[in-house]
Amino acid sequence: MARTRAATTTTERPKDQADQGANSDEPARTPERSAGGSQPPMFGGLSGSRKNVLDLDDFSREEIEHILQSADGMSEVLSRDVRKTPTLRGKTILTLFFENSTRTRVSFEQAGKVLGADVINVSASASSVSKGESLLNTVRTLEAMKVDVLVMRHPHSGAPYFVASKINAAVVNAGDGTHAHPTQALLDLYTMRRHLGDIAGKKVTIIGDLHFSRVARSDVFGLAKMGADVTVCGPPTLLPYGLRPGSERAERAAFTGINVVDRVEEALEGADVVMTLRIQKERQDSGNLPDLREYSKLYGINADRLALANPGALLMHPGPMNEGIEISSEVAHGAQAVIEEQVSNGVAIRMAVLYMLCARNRTGE
C-alpha cells in the first residue's frame, strides 16, 4: 500500500526556471482562482500541490527530503535574535485539540507565530464540543471564520481524514488515535539526520508499545522511505496484529523490511538510534500490559541496555516521558539523549510544513 501511494505522489510540476539560471527576481504572481473551481488533490503531490499532511504513507522520499531541507532554513530563523518573519502574514492557523498536548500544540503555535501567521488555539474541552456539537459541525463553524490551516488532534483514528474530505482548509494531523502523527515522524527523521547524516542503512531500533503508538507507525513509514534499517521490539501483546508472532495477517505486508525482535538486548545490538516509546497509560485498559514494573524490567532503557547499542547512538523519545518505566532518568538526561533537541526541531519541522501548505495556494494553481 505504501508503495503505490508513494508512486502517485510524484505528480508532474512545471520545472523551475531558476534551476536553469534564470533570474530569481520574478514579477509578483497574482493568485488566481480557477473558474472551474476544481478541487485540489486531497492526497499526494510535491510541495505546491499538497493539501493535507495526514500521514507519511502518501509522501514520496523527495517530498520528505524537501521538508527536511527546508527545516534547516527554519532552524536558522529560530536561532536568530529576532525570531519573526512576515512569511505567513495574514494567514490563520487553527489548532483544534480533542486530546491533551503540551509540545505538539505549543510547537505548532510557535511555528505559526514565528512565520507571522495568526494562531488560534481551540481545545475541545473548552469549546462547544462539550455541549455536544458534532466534529463536522465544529470544523465547519471554525472554517466559516476563515482558516487556512487546521491542525487537529483527535482520539479517533482517521478523524483528520474525515475532516480533510469535508473542508477546504489544509489539514495537518497532529495525532489521531493510534493511527498517525506525521509531523512527529518528520521531526524524528530530521533529528536523526542532523546527527547521523544520511539515514539510509542506519539501524534504528524502536522499543515499546507499537500497537497503540501513532508515533511509531508514522516513524516506520518515514524511516522505511528514507532507507533506514528498522528494528522493532516490544511485548508481543503490544505489537501491531500483523507483527505478532505467528501472525499471517495482511497488515504485515505494509511493514515489509522491518525486523521484529523478541529480546530487547538483541534489538539494541549495533543500533545507531534507540527510540523508546511512551507507555500510554490512557490506552492500557484492555489488559495488554499486566504490570508496569515488569515492562520496565524487560523493556525499559537504562544505561546497561543503552551500552549495547553503537557507541554514541542517539537516544530518542517522543515525549512525554514516564521516567523510570520505559526510560531511566539516568539515560533520559544523559549525553546520548536528544529528547529536548527533538522538541526544538519540532518547531522547525512544523514551520516547514506550514510554509509548504500555505504556499500551495499561490504556486499550485
Added chain:
Amino acid sequence: MDEGFFVSQTQVELENQGRLIMSVEQLRRALVRISHEILERNDQPVAVIGMQTRGVDLARRIAGLIDSIENVETQFGTLDPRLYRDDLGGSDKPVVPSDIPFAIDGRPIVLVDDVLYTGRTIRAALDALLDFGRPSSIQLAVLVDRGHRELPIRADYVGKNVPTAHGEDVRVFLEEVDGSDGVTLVRKSEAPTNSGGQI
C-alpha cells in the same frame, strides 16, 4: 586541442540556450570593475552578502576580488530572502539557511544578486537583512539589470544594463553551479523550461 577550443565549445552551448549577452571574459571584467567601484565608494570596510542562489557565488567572487585588490579580508555572508517575499513564491525549493557570521550593525553592506528585474526580491532581502541588525548602509550590486522595475529600487553597481521585454528571460550561468560562466537572453517561448514568472 588547446584550451580555446573548450572555451568556444562552452560559448556555443550557451548560445544554443539563447543570445549570449555576456561572455566569460565580460563577466569577469564586470565583477572586477564592480569590486573596484565598491572600494572607491566606501571608506569603511564593507561586508558582502550574496542572495541565494547565484548571488551567493557572485558575492563570494566579489569578496575575493576586493581582498586581492586591497589585501584585506572582506566579510562574506549569504541570505535567503524567500521567507520575506510578498507572494509566498519559490516554495518549490527548500528554504536555505541564511549565514551571516558577523554583526552587521553599523557597517556598510553590499547585497549581491544576479539579475535585477522587478525589485521585489531585493525588497524582500532588505526586510530580511534588517532583521539581522542595523547596517550603516545597504548597497546593491547586480550582474545584470534588465529593467521593468515594479518598486522604487535601483542598483548601486551594475555589471551590464540589458534592455529586455517581459517575454524574455535573462539566464545567468556560473561555473560554480553550471560549469561555465555566461549570461544569455532567451525568449520564453523558446525556453526549454516553463517559466514561473508568468501565470
